[in-house]
Structures are given as C-alpha cells and as structure tokens.
Amino acid sequence: MxxxxxFFGIATDLIGSSSQEMELPNQSSVASFKEFLxxxxxxxxxxxxxxVAINESYATDDxxxxxxxxxxIIPPVSGG
Known part of the structure; x- marks a missing residue:
C-alpha cells in the first residue's frame, strides 16, 4: 500500500527531505512501520x-x- x-525537525535534516512516498505491506502496524523506517x-x-502521527493524530504502536x-515523524521538541 x-x-x-x-519528516519534521532534525528528522528532515537526517533524511535530507521533508517528505517521502513509500510502499508498505498491507496490515502494517506503527511498530512494524518503525522497523521498516x-x-x-x-x-x-x-x-x-x-x-508518530497518522493523519494528524498521534498513533500508538498497535x-x-x-x-x-x-x-x-515528529522528533522531541525542546524550547523555552
């Protein structure tokens, strides 16, 4: 699928891009997506x-x- x-924050810098389109196997969970990533x-x-947020809502591994x-992909945010 x-x-x-x-990608946001430092993730954008690490990847060198702010977005990617990818193919995942059907029935992939957030946990398996993290491994794939x-x-x-x-x-x-x-x-x-x-x-990890899916369609603008934070998602758990299941x-x-x-x-x-x-x-x-939202890295930790610090600020003050």
Missing amino acids: KINIL LTEFPELQKMSSYA ILIKENDVIA
Whole structure:
C-alpha cells in the first residue's frame, strides 16, 4: 500500500527531505512501520526518540496503517 511520510525537525535534516512516498505491506502496524523506517533510513537511529502521527493524530504502536495515510515523524521538541 502507498503512504506519505512527513519528516519534521532534525528528522528532515537526517533524511535530507521533508517528505517521502513509500510502499508498505498491507496490515502494517506503527511498530512494524518503525522497523521498516530504520531499514530504509538508518540515519534516523541518531534520534533518541520520535512520535508518530497518522493523519494528524498521534498513533500508538498497535495502530494499523491504511492506504494513502499521511504519517508524520515528529522528533522531541525542546524550547523555552
């Protein structure tokens, strides 16, 4: 299935792009997507953690991804 991935913050710098279109196997969960993401973009291992949002809502590892979902990779944010 086809998905769109949006990268924010340091993830954009690590990947060198703010978005990617990718193919995932059907019935992929957020947990399996994270594993897939690290094989496709090993430089993401430099981030200590990140959140995943699907269609603008934060997603837990057990959520299933659907065709044409927009997935955002959101690194930790600090500020003051």
